Amino acid sequence: MNQIINNIVIPHTNRTIGSEKALISAKECSGSLKVVLQFGFPAAFLANELRQQITQHTGQSVELEIRQRILAHKVQAGIATIEGVKNIIAVASGKGGVGKSTTTANLATAMAKMGARVGVLDADLYGPSQPTMLGVAMQQPQQRDNRMIPVQNADGIQVMSIGFLIDPDQAVVWRGPMVSQALQQLLFQSQWDNVDYLFVDLPPGTGDIQLTLSQKIPVTGSIVVTTPQDIALIDARKAIDMFNKVNIPIMGVLENMSVHICSHCGHHEAIFGTDGGKELANKLNVPLLGQLPLSLPVREAMDAGTAGNLHAQYEKIAQIYQDAALSVALAIADKGQDFSNRFPKIIVESQK
């Protein structure tokens, strides 16, 4: 029986229950098969499909329990991890306006709907947009014991943004060290509540600020967003080089605005070119996480702060983000664990 279950392919992946060592137990109990599976990535959303698969393959009625054990994975050497946060995913773009914030908000929404505990830190000081996109612009973080409590949105995403604290007009004149300081304060002094994946929406570009941040934030992996347009691709390549330089693994490239689909006639028009992000990912040997069309409902949902509704109403769009989020979660699950918190700090004192 175990062998049959182990051979079942996990929906939306090319992995099996066996390859993920997910089977905890399978016992027959009063005429049905009670199966317990445990995954290192968000898998609650797979419950129905998995139950059907197991029923089909075993010919028995199945009672399925899914457990998630998402662990903290390795970050850059010498950087302290953050209390209440297991994995940080930096979302970057070389060029501005390519949809980095849109991608962050939607990947976070997809991940939350898949069953993970998710946070979003809006580090885009010059244009903080996560509070609007995630529908919490009218709220403010509470304070407790000198720490800020992130605001929760309708999908349970914990949101912190520099936009809650400062006037963006003021931030425009900030210099690199101030930006870095403010961001670290937001990250380290917020009371994150057991977050599996924290998405950090970085400012656009690959200058000193981004480099400093990637050296100071404990990042498990990064995502680079680009449009298929040549000038965006050149900058996306710089962002990839930047992450390579600081040893942050690149979980993939997401190509945004890949094609425009006319909402009246369904005609496809490649406004920003075709497959640029895909070719870049191939060339640099990083995964392509997905290709998202330029779509009116996406823009409307971002302006209205209703990403959750967008995913409920537009299945194709939701599927693209879900596939991308799942690829990222699987890539993280494959990484080594972070044990930095378990070891005592060793201080070497030099003698004169």
Ligand SMILES: Nc1ncnc2c1ncn2[C@@H]1O[C@H](COP(=O)(O)OP(=O)(O)OP(=O)(O)O)[C@@H](O)[C@H]1O
């Ligand atoms: N696939 C898409 N379809 C339709 N509109 C989109 C799409 N992606 C992004 N947009 C819209 O394009 C605008 C810019 O997107 P967004 O703010 O996410 O870009 P950004 O890269 O984060 O920009 P910034 O340079 O401010 O960091 C927003 O109004 C957003 O709603």
